Amino acid sequence: MSSIVVAISLFGSSSSSSSSAAAAAAAAAAQEQAYDAFASSYDRLDGNSKVADTLGISSLRKQAALVSKGDVLEVAIGTGLQADYYDWSQIISYTGIDQSQGMLDMAASKFGAAGIPSLSLTKQDASSMTAFKDDSFDTVVDTFAFCVFTELDKVLSEMIRVVKPNGRIVLLENSVSTNPFLKVLQDVSEPLITPLSKSCRWNVNVPLLAEQAGLKQTSSQSTAAGTLFLGTYTK
Numbered sequence: 001m002s003s004i005v006v007a008i009s010l011f012g013s014s015s016s017s018s019s020s021a022a023a024a025a026a027a028a029a030a031q032e033q034a035y036d037a038f039a040s041s042y043d044r045l046d047g048n049s050k051v052a053d054t055l056g057i058s059s060l061r062k063q064a065a066l067v068s069k070g071d072v073l074e075v076a077i078g079t080g081l082q083a084d085y086y087d088w089s090q091i092i093s094y095t096g097i098d099q100s101q102g103m104l105d106m107a108a109s110k111f112g113a114a115g116i117p118s119l120s121l122t123k124q125d126a127s128s129m130t131a132f133k134d135d136s137f138d139t140v141v142d143t144f145a146f147c148v149f150t151e152l153d154k155v156l157s158e159m160i161r162v163v164k165p166n167g168r169i170v171l172l173e174n175s176v177s178t179n180p181f182l183k184v185l186q187d188v189s190e191p192l193i194t195p196l197s198k199s200c201r202w203n204v205n206v207p208l209l210a211e212q213a214g215l216k217q218t219s220s221q222s223t224a225a226g227t228l229f230l231g232t233y234t235k
Helices: 002-046 049-055 055-064 101-113 154-162 180-196 206-212
Strands: 069-076 091-098 121-122 138-145 163-174 216-223 228-234
Touching: 002 055, 049 055, 055 138, 055 163, 055 216, 069 154, 091 101, 101 121, 138 154, 154 163, 154 206, 163 206, 206 216, 206 228
Parallel strands: 069 091, 069 138, 091 121, 138 163
Antiparallel strands: 163 228, 216 228
């Protein structure tokens, strides 16, 4: 009897795992198509400089850029909104990845204009960066993409894998508020807000996720009651 129970249990587990993988793949494909469609208008929606300045986003982008040195990998680069903030004199090589070819096409002109000696823009899934060996980059950067990743734990694991032991991971993200009342509002409204904001979940607890992944925080700052968070980490 016990062997039958175990067999049924294993079958159920395998079936559930396959279903989860299929669902994740379908979600990733849908997201890719959506961001291809957003690409041409993305800068008007998310790159508005007046809004960015008012919210403190521009200042945080500058701070993120200051610690980006050496061989740099930026995941989910979108249309390359971070390009104007980097100090290219302290960057040896820059690799940018995104799952949307439409976004990469828009980013190419920004990064091309920067005159970077070693530049690579590649379509790749951040949750499975098979093109990169362990300990490859001095700096791994993500700006405002944690809220849309469907497999965030895998993305963070891959970022940790490819950064050098003495390197840094820079996370500039939408995050859960440090204000208890606003946090409750974020949690309650998330199911309504997410479909209206390009699948961005605005209540992701970025500091907690980094801590649970074993990262060591070296610096952090936030604005807008903690909903905009910049953290620098080592592994």
